[in-house]
Amino acid sequence: xxxxxxxxxxxxxxxxxxxxxxxxxxxxxxxxxxxxxxxxxxxxxxxxxxxxxxxxxxxxxxxxxxxxxxxxxxxxxxxxxxxxxxxxxxxxxxxxxxxxxxxxxxxxxxxxxxxxxxxxxxxxxxxxxxxxxxxxxxxxxxxxxxxxxxxxxxxxxxxxxxxxxxxxxxxxxxxxxxxxxxxxxxxxxxxxxxxxxxxxxxxxxxxxxxxxxxxxxxxxxxxxxxxxxxxxxxxxxxxxxx
Numbered sequence: 001x002x003x004x005x006x007x008x009x010x011x012x013x014x015x016x017x018x019x020x021x022x023x024x025x026x027x028x029x030x031x032x033x034x035x036x037x038x039x040x041x042x043x044x045x046x047x048x049x050x051x052x053x054x055x056x057x058x059x060x061x062x063x064x065x066x067x068x069x070x071x072x073x074x075x076x077x078x079x080x081x082x083x084x085x086x087x088x089x090x091x092x093x094x095x096x097x098x099x100x101x102x103x104x105x106x107x108x109x110x111x112x113x114x115x116x117x118x119x120x121x122x123x124x125x126x127x128x129x130x131x132x133x134x135x136x137x138x139x140x141x142x143x144x145x146x147x148x149x150x151x152x153x154x155x156x157x158x159x160x161x162x163x164x165x166x167x168x169x170x171x172x173x174x175x176x177x178x179x180x181x182x183x184x185x186x187x188x189x190x191x192x193x194x195x196x197x198x199x200x201x202x203x204x205x206x207x208x209x210x211x212x213x214x215x216x217x218x219x220x221x222x223x224x225x226x227x228x229x230x231x232x233x234x235x236x237x238x239x240x241x242x
Contacts, residue, residue: 007126008032008051012039012070013058013088018111022056025115026122039065043073044210047174047185050160052083053127056109059089059100071103077176081159084125088113136242139164145232155236162186171207177236182218184209185225209234 009031011022016037023033034052036042039062042049059067067087074082087100090111097108106125109118136158143150143166155164155171162175162184173186186207209222209232216238224230 007053008034008049009054009056009122009126010034010036010042010049010052010083011056012036012042012062013056014038014062015058018058018088021113022118025113025118029119031122038063039067039070042070043181044183045185045208046160046176046183049083050174054122054125055083055085056088057085057105059087059092059096067100068103071100071105075104084128086121086125138239138242139236140239141166142235143232145230150232154239156242165191167191177213177218182211182213182220184220184222207232 007030009022009026011019011033013019013022013035014037019035019037023035026033034049039057043065057067057070065073067089071085074085082104084106085104086107086109087097087105088109088111089096092108092110100108106128107121109121136156139155139157141153141155141164143152151166151168153164153166155162157175157177160174160176161172163170163172165171169188169190171186171188173184175184175186176182184207186209187204188207189204206225207222208225209220211218211220218234218236220234220236222232222234224232
């Protein structure tokens with residue numbers, strides 16, 4: 001049986017053997033398989049997985065967040081368009097399956113996988129992302145680096161997309177302000193060629209940031225992806241719903 005297409009699936013499982021088994025089966029049927037050994041890294045870098053069409057999630061034996069924790073977080077921040085989740089467990093019972101379905105999982109699989117069963121369930125649920133309308137919002141931003149001001153400006157968020165700028169530069173990218181931890185990955189471009197706050201070589205660069213929500217204000221800490229020693233802080237305050 002072939003599911004076909006270069007489509008991405010994320011396997012989150014503490015066991016490298018279980019990840020390998022899923023990877024070998026799914027790649028044979030045309031999928032691109034990404035792997036994580038814990039769910040914390042998924043939430044820290046959501047922008048790396050925006051095109052994932054399905055998650056295979058270990059239910060219990062993971063460091064940090066468990067499968068239940070992941071489903072509860074997705075439910076809590078339901079304004080994000082989360083990919084469908086299939087829970088995997090070596091010893092599922094009826095109560096466990098019912099509780100995970102109630103929390104938003106689409107299905108449950110027993111480890112080790114049966115190839116046909118795995119592919120049938122993946123085909124059934126792949127790409128059925130529940131879209132939520134989060135609305136557009138206007139934010140003020142204040143950027144500093146090691147105590148030096150980089151500029152004040154505004155940003156507009158629309159779902160997980162963000163765009164904005166100051167008098168010196170503009171940026172576009174991904175920002176999940178409706179999750180915890182908050183995270184962002186931005187492509188920053190100077191409005192006019194010249195010397196940026198990080199030196200003349202950086203007329204365009206990428207920034208990754210993390211923080212925690214606090215009502216309608218966020219403080220994000222991050223660094224330049226190209227040179228992590230170049231650090232910066234962003235304070236964002238909500239101005240209006242658009």
